[in-house]
Amino acid sequence: MTRIVSxxxxxxxxxxxxxxxxxxxxxxxxxSAGADPEALLRDAREASEDVALTGxxxxxxxxxxxxxxxxxxxxxxxxxxVVGRGEHVAVGADGARWAADDGIATRWGHxxxxxxxxxxxxxxxxxxxGAEVAGREAYMIVATNDDGAARARFFVDKDLGLLLRRDVxxxxxxxxxxxxxxxxxxxxxxxxxxxxxxxxxxxxSTDDVGTRFVAPERLDPGFRLLGKYEHPDGTVQLFYGDGxxxxxxxxxxxxxxxxxxxxxxxxxxVNGERAAGYATPAGTVVVWGRDDLVLTGVSDAPRDVAYxxxxxxxxxxxxxLTDLVDFVLGPFGxx
Amino acid sequence: xxxxxxxxxxxxLDGELDAAARAEVEGRLAESAEWRAILDExxxxxxxxxxxxxxxxxxxxxxxxxxxxxxxxxxxxxxAKERRPRVWKVVAAGAAAAAVIVVGVIAVPxxxxxxxxxxxxxxxxxxxxxxxxxxxxNLASVGVPGLGR
Numbered sequence: 370m371t372r373i374v375s376x377x378x379x380x381x382x383x384x385x386x387x388x389x390x391x392x393x394x395x396x397x398x399x400x401s402a403g404a405d406p407e408a409l410l411r412d413a414r415e416a417s418e419d420v421a422l423t424g425x426x427x428x429x430x431x432x433x434x435x436x437x438x439x440x441x442x443x444x445x446x447x448x449x450x451v452v453g454r455g456e457h458v459a460v461g462a463d464g465a466r467w468a469a470d471d472g473i474a475t476r477w478g479h480x481x482x483x484x485x486x487x488x489x490x491x492x493x494x495x496x497x498x499g500a501e502v503a504g505r506e507a508y509m510i511v512a513t514n515d516d517g518a519a520r521a522r523f524f525v526d527k528d529l530g531l532l533l534r535r536d537v538x539x540x541x542x543x544x545x546x547x548x549x550x551x552x553x554x555x556x557x558x559x560x561x562x563x564x565x566x567x568x569x570x571x572x573x574s575t576d577d578v579g580t581r582f583v584a585p586e587r588l589d590p591g592f593r594l595l596g597k598y599e600h601p602d603g604t605v606q607l608f609y610g611d612g613x614x615x616x617x618x619x620x621x622x623x624x625x626x627x628x629x630x631x632x633x634x635x636x637x638x639v640n641g642e643r644a645a646g647y648a649t650p651a652g653t654v655v656v657w658g659r660d661d662l663v664l665t666g667v668s669d670a671p672r673d674v675a676y677x678x679x680x681x682x683x684x685x686x687x688x689x690l691t692d693l694v695d696f697v698l699g700p701f702g703x704x
Numbered sequence: 705x706x707x708x709x710x711x712x713x714x715x716x717l718d719g720e721l722d723a724a725a726r727a728e729v730e731g732r733l734a735e736s737a738e739w740r741a742i743l744d745e746x747x748x749x750x751x752x753x754x755x756x757x758x759x760x761x762x763x764x765x766x767x768x769x770x771x772x773x774x775x776x777x778x779x780x781x782x783x784a785k786e787r788r789p790r791v792w793k794v795v796a797a798g799a800a801a802a803a804v805i806v807v808g809v810i811a812v813p814x815x816x817x818x819x820x821x822x823x824x825x826x827x828x829x830x831x832x833x834x835x836x837x838x839x840x841x842n843l844a845s846v847g848v849p850g851l852g853r
């Protein structure tokens with residue numbers, strides 16, 4: 370039932386790993402979850418903190434006319450994680466995070482913020498047919514909106530309770546972005562944590578972001594403000610969640626230096642203001658400006674959902690839906 | 705179509721036009737080879753200026769500016785430009801020549817222009833998202849090359 374990827378391991382090591390898997394299966398099985406999709410997703414959050422694993426992860430995302438795919442490594446044990454390798458690596462330990470990317474490091478101390486809403490707070494969750502991911506049996510949980518359209522699929526390991534795969538779907542049902550294990554071995558030694566550069570910058574939690582920044586408590590269609598952070602350079606980050614997806618809005622005083630943005634953007638508008646959009650492995654990114662503020666939205670939600678929430682930061686109750694249609698169907702033309 | 709002038713191309717490159725004006729400029733560019741040539745010319749000039757080495761302004765320069773001495777009224781420059789829209793090439797050539805001289809002495813900091821660090825922001829978002837959530841699926845985006853690579 371449980372297939373373990375163990376290429377390169379000796380027979381003794383395989384035995385140890387199998388024993389470990391068996392123990393983990395006992396200790397981490399989502400027995401209390403049963404087949405309740407919301408409980409499965411809730412328990413999967415905790416399983417990711419508890420299960421020791423070594424695996425290969427594939428990230429696929431829609432970029433331009435096609436899908437782009439990249440793979441990386443993931444290791445975790447006893448609350449410590451290493452995802453990535455070389456110059457692209459994220460490390461987590463004891464509630465802290467460090468992300469390094471081409472020499473740009475971001476360090477978070479113990480991250481404070483409200484707990485996310487329950488997984489079914491905004492989305493309708495149901496169990497789909499069983500599936501297999503990385504050779505492991507999995508529950509499939511489908512998230513649909515109020516129109517009945519499936520917008521995400523989650524695959525949870527039947528033995529370990531671990532999230533094995535997450536698919537984000539376009540409105541037409543086609544895949545927009547996916548993160549999945551292609552290989553997974555439970556157990557293994559504690560990951561070696563790369564050294565954190567001394568003095569790496571880190572944001573701090575704040576209750577008051579000042580009057581020049583905007584920080585709505587809620588953003589349609591269902592995001593709730595979970596944390597406010599100030600980065601060392603003065604950038605304010607607002608973090609929102611809807612139970613399944615998340616959204617960050619970064620705010621900086623000034624006007625957008627359009628010539629300084631990364632290549633590969635698509636042009637659009639947010640509430641009539643010029644915007645640049647990107648499809649990234651992390652999800653949708655939109656940069657725009659308003660009232661002497663430069664805003665950058667980053668979200669792993671389906672693109673149209675992200676757009677709606679990003680447009681809502683302007684608080685224009687009357688106009689944003691019209692502009693949103695233009696934004697999604699007009700200038701960007703990603704699909 | 706409104707009385708659109710080539711001066712709008714500079715504002716267009718700076719991203720200063722509103723949506724309607726930008727659409728109008730893009731429409732004109734689509735139908736006019738002359739406008740496209742002018743746009744290329746303006747872009748080339750600006751690129752050449754940007755390629756020049758920058759030197760920080762002397763401390764006393766800003767002290768004098770803040771004290772009200774030697775103040776350059778950028779608004780006046782813009783107003784003059786608006787009054788004499790048909791001579792933009794002359795103004796641009798003069799400005800370019802002046803800028804070559806000025807840039808060699810001072811570099812006026814563009815204190816209000818911001819280019820968001822998009823890659824860092826996506827990582828910061830991923831790191832925050834991985835707290836009280838599935839760790840691997842949220843951090844995986846950090847572990848792969850993506851934007852601009």
